[in-house]
Amino acid sequence: MHENHFGDRLNAAIRKKQTPLVVGLDPRIANLPPQLRNLNAAEAIETFCKSIIDVVASKVPAVKPQSAFFEQLGPEGVTALCNVTHYAREKGLVVIMDAKRGDIGSTAAAYAAAFLDRSESAPWRCDCLTVNPYLGDDSLTPFVDVGNEHGSGIFVLAKTSNPGGTLFQERNFGSTDDHPQQTLFEAVSDHIQSLAAANVGQSGYGSVGAVVGATWPEQLVELRRRMPNAIFLVPGFGAQGGSAADVGGGLDEQGLGAVINSSRGIIFAYEKEQFAAATSWQHAVELATDQAIDAIASETNAGRLRG
Amino acid sequence: MHENHFGDRLNAAIRKKQTPLVVGLDPRIANLPPQLRNLNAAEAIETFCKSIIDVVASKVPAVKPQSAFFEQLGPEGVTALCNVTHYAREKGLVVIMDAKRGDIGSTAAAYAAAFLDRSESAPWRCDCLTVNPYLGDDSLTPFVDVGNEHGSGIFVLAKTSNPGGTLFQERNFGSTDDHPQQTLFEAVSDHIQSLAAANVGQSGYGSVGAVVGATWPEQLVELRRRMPNAIFLVPGFGAQGGSAADVGGGLDEQGLGAVINSSRGIIFAYEKEQFAAATSWQHAVELATDQAIDAIASETNAGRLRG
Numbered sequence: 001m002h003e004n005h006f007g008d009r010l011n012a013a014i015r016k017k018q019t020p021l022v023v024g025l026d027p028r029i030a031n032l033p034p035q036l037r038n039l040n041a042a043e044a045i046e047t048f049c050k051s052i053i054d055v056v057a058s059k060v061p062a063v064k065p066q067s068a069f070f071e072q073l074g075p076e077g078v079t080a081l082c083n084v085t086h087y088a089r090e091k092g093l094v095v096i097m098d099a100k101r102g103d104i105g106s107t108a109a110a111y112a113a114a115f116l117d118r119s120e121s122a123p124w125r126c127d128c129l130t131v132n133p134y135l136g137d138d139s140l141t142p143f144v145d146v147g148n149e150h151g152s153g154i155f156v157l158a159k160t161s162n163p164g165g166t167l168f169q170e171r172n173f174g175s176t177d178d179h180p181q182q183t184l185f186e187a188v189s190d191h192i193q194s195l196a197a198a199n200v201g202q203s204g205y206g207s208v209g210a211v212v213g214a215t216w217p218e219q220l221v222e223l224r225r226r227m228p229n230a231i232f233l234v235p236g237f238g239a240q241g242g243s244a245a246d247v248g249g250g251l252d253e254q255g256l257g258a259v260i261n262s263s264r265g266i267i268f269a270y271e272k273e274q275f276a277a278a279t280s281w282q283h284a285v286e287l288a289t290d291q292a293i294d295a296i297a298s299e300t301n302a303g304r305l306r307g
Numbered sequence: 308m309h310e311n312h313f314g315d316r317l318n319a320a321i322r323k324k325q326t327p328l329v330v331g332l333d334p335r336i337a338n339l340p341p342q343l344r345n346l347n348a349a350e351a352i353e354t355f356c357k358s359i360i361d362v363v364a365s366k367v368p369a370v371k372p373q374s375a376f377f378e379q380l381g382p383e384g385v386t387a388l389c390n391v392t393h394y395a396r397e398k399g400l401v402v403i404m405d406a407k408r409g410d411i412g413s414t415a416a417a418y419a420a421a422f423l424d425r426s427e428s429a430p431w432r433c434d435c436l437t438v439n440p441y442l443g444d445d446s447l448t449p450f451v452d453v454g455n456e457h458g459s460g461i462f463v464l465a466k467t468s469n470p471g472g473t474l475f476q477e478r479n480f481g482s483t484d485d486h487p488q489q490t491l492f493e494a495v496s497d498h499i500q501s502l503a504a505a506n507v508g509q510s511g512y513g514s515v516g517a518v519v520g521a522t523w524p525e526q527l528v529e530l531r532r533r534m535p536n537a538i539f540l541v542p543g544f545g546a547q548g549g550s551a552a553d554v555g556g557g558l559d560e561q562g563l564g565a566v567i568n569s570s571r572g573i574i575f576a577y578e579k580e581q582f583a584a585a586t587s588w589q590h591a592v593e594l595a596t597d598q599a600i601d602a603i604a605s606e607t608n609a610g611r612l613r614g
């Protein structure tokens with residue numbers, strides 16, 4: 001096992017910051033604070049994200065850059081993404097690259113080498129990457145292998161937070177000799193659990209986790225039981241409608257085993273009336289972060305992290 | 308309907324070049340011709356891909372850059388990808404960006420704007436993008452909408468060419484009031500067909516197509532019937548094991564309705580003994596391209612394109 005096992009590192013970071021809250025870096029140009037709008041777009045999103053990192057680095061275990069909003073600006077945006085990623089690491093944050101990659105084995109190996117190689121000479125050096133399971137087991141193996149080699153990890157999409165996620169994910173597979181009747185997301189979850197169980201760290205979790213949306217609270221509880229060794233990445237908290245109570249099912253009894261992502265609700269807090277008293281957009285980020293941390297602590301097992 | 312309907316444009320390009328062969332640009336560093344190995348990596352892959360485009364631009368309708376091999380080099384590699392994309396367009400080729408993106412609706416909209424906006428001010432200006440269906444209908448809609456607005460399109464993964472693609476894609480959903488018993492890839496295919504049928508161009512095909520691997524020839528025939536309005540992108544021909552006869556089932560009676568991708572078998576032809584007589588690695592690319600075009604023409608309906 002790698003001395004910097006990803007599951008252990010993430011749980012240690014959660015314990016240290018006493019919260020599972022992760023701040024999502026989704027720099028939508030249209031929502032950027034007016035102060036940044038005179039910069040060129042790539043410069044604006046880089047400055048925006050670095051300022052957010054400055055505010056939250058002491059408060060949360062990780063940030064989750066959403067690649068789409070950087071790729072939208074072409075190569076300049078991708079350069080900004082890389083700079084933001086490195087800046088977050090320098091500030092001691094775990095970096096969850098939300099790029100939802102997935103391809104056949106030999107190509108997946110290139111994505112894995114791209115994002116999960118943490119050597120100093122590697123370009124991205126992320127701590128983990130979100131991955132799509134549609135292409136099956138041999139499309140996940142290269143990510144698992146590179147992750148084990150470099151102490152990085154993946155979060156595999158199981159149940160996504162969007163309404164349309166039900167279309168295929170909630171359809172039921174009939175029973176076979178090999179499997180009982182189960183939904184697609186349950187079948188994917190069982191595979192994630194088997195990958196997580198194959199490389200469990202000292203914290204009891206593997207380096208392969210699952211994306212399970214906060215918008216499906218009952219499923220979160222059921223999937224927590226189904227994948228006891230998989231750390232959850234829970235999107236959909238805040239702007240997408242999941243409440244602090246809703247996300248609680250993703251956490252274990254110690255308040256570990258999951259990270260809860262909030263993006264818009266925190267990074268664009270300056271737009272909200274409730275933070276109108278903030279002295280700057282960064283101050284609004286700080287207030288919104290504190291509020292989210294407190295809400296999660298008071299309504300879930302995350303409160304136990306405060307010991 | 309957009310005056311430059313993607314399905315019509317692609318079929319017209321196939322007709323003009325009299326072949327459905329597409330050359331996949333998968334610049335694996337380890338396989339680059341020795342002549343390029345003294346350049347820095349990003350420069351080497353850009354030079355390599357542009358040289359291939361020079362050779363094949365008069366012969367094939369489209370190229371398919373595989374984003375992973377560029378992303379592997381970080382922002383410099385992504386800049387190379389963008390330059391290669393623009394170069395291919397200048398040379399009159401349709402550009403199929405193989406990046407297999409997919410995310411929830413609001414983020415999918417950013418990916419769609421990134422890759423499928425063909426305005427001169429847009430960064431990527433691709434003709435189409437490969438997309439992963441796991442996140443469901445609302446994750447595909449933004450790509451369809453941007454495609455319809457800009458005359459671009461998508462290929463949605465239905466049945467992938469890798470062995471592990473069977474793990475989830477071939478599992479059977481039980482019958483429900485809304486659906487008969489069907490596999491996941493059949494359910495995805497039915498959805499693709501409904502999207503394709505909603506925007507059929509003069510060629511009889513929509514701007515939403517399907518990825519169906521050449522490594523499953525019987526399924527290719529069955530899926531051709533199942534998705535009469537979806538253009539197919541058929542990977543797996545050549546190095547992955549699909550023969551020219553195997554890919555035939557993807558084409559309609561006129562030899563239209565599908566593009567057949569070959570990557571390694573063409574771009575690294577210089578490594579193969581059968582092309583040892585080539586005077587340069589570019590000459591090997593030319594010979595391998597001609598051979599693939601001829602094999603497809605003689606063993607499938609593509610021969611009818613030669614009129």
